[in-house]
Amino acid sequence: MKKRFLAGIATGVFLFGMVGVTQAIPLFVDAAPNKYGSPDYSSWESNAYASVVAGTFVNMASSINSDNIGTTNFEIQDEVVYSFGDLGKRLTWIYYIEGETVDSLSGTDRFQISLTNVWDGSSWDFYDYYYESTWLEPTTWVNYDTDGDGSVDGVIGTAGMAWWGAYGINTQEALDADIASWGLSEESWIFTAKL
Secondary structure, three states: OOOEEEEEEEEOEEEEOOEEEEOOOOEEEEEEEOOOOOOOHHHHHHHHHHHHHHOOOOOOOOOOOHHHOOOOEEOHHHHEEOOOOOOEEEEEEEEEEEOOOHHHHOOOOOOEEEEEEEEOOEEEEHHHHHHOOOOEOOOOEEEEOOOOOOOOOEEEEEEEEOEEOOOOOOOHHHHHHHHHHHOOOOEEEEEEEEO
């Protein structure tokens, strides 16, 4: 099975009068439990948020391949969900924007994300295909109180992507066939955030 590379780009530009200041938006990625159904997702998210803010998050720590830990490489099993067994895994990006609130960003187009897939050399704009726009305002973001003092320190959230294995069949054999077939392809994801 070929390794796949995941790229993330994050930039921000604030304009104060005539002076431009660029702020990087920290981006991270892991193979999270399936958000839709797995009882393990909630604890994964809580731990991910805390470690991102603490600066201790390790990319792809949950990858099926231990060689991917600490990198942005992933395996096909790290991004396939299904409706039986452990429900599979979903590639999940985490972003953190210090000094903002959901209210300061909502409805303003100030913070947007995009997601592009490259599969065997063919590029696919995931958000445009499903939502008819390359850039979207996030829906899974929250105000985050880093130190527990009751004051919001920033906005943190996730964006996820998964292929649906054994769709409509729900057997291990169908899932194995999908994973074997998809694993022959060279794939990358480009998650981009802009502020």
